[in-house]
Amino acid sequence: MQAETGSFLMAHPLLEDGTFSRSLVLMTQVGSDSCVGLIVNKLSEYTLDQALRGDWPEWPLYLGGPVSTDSLYYLHRRPDLIPNSELVLPGIYFGGDFDALREAIDSEWLQPDDITFMAGYSGWAEGQLASELDEGSWVVANGVVQSDWWQANDAYRRLAQGWPDDLKLWFNSPEIPYWN
Helix, strand or coil: CCCCCCCEEEECCCCCCCCCCCCEEEEEEECCCEEEEEECCCEEEEEHHHHHCCCCCCCEEEECCCEEEEEEEEEECCCCCCCCCEEEECCEEECCCHHHHHHHHHCCCCCHHHEEEEEEEEEEECCHHHHHHHHCCEEEECCCCCCCHHHCCCHHHHHHCCCCHHHHHHHHCCCCHHHC
């Protein structure tokens, strides 16, 4: 199965890459020359106010990926408050006008359950993701939407619950397989 915008990539549990181990990546852009996504289940040790060093709320900050970790990315449910955002999944939007975002936060129109912030993103060069999919490093899930997937620390396992039995074995295995 090929990835497309709005697909989730679930890392094979034996993938030993520290950044992508047990990661769930929402693909925000899939093109012929590159692919971009955000890891949605890796909570950072920092909060939004610590990362931005200013008058920001103390909201969670996730690790979106290893590329441009000094940049902020966000997924949200409020295109009415954050214009110029891109629809990624039904009801889920990527990015948008930063000044409008700031105003929505300052005015308390935007709440923590409306938005998820990430430091960095995940990116693949032309052919790289296809190669990793062929190697079995990732499983692609298209059309998977659960209302609360994006702020659940166990989102990786929760999304796998509805999958075919042959895939459940992967996702129910321990993080360190020899502990089994």
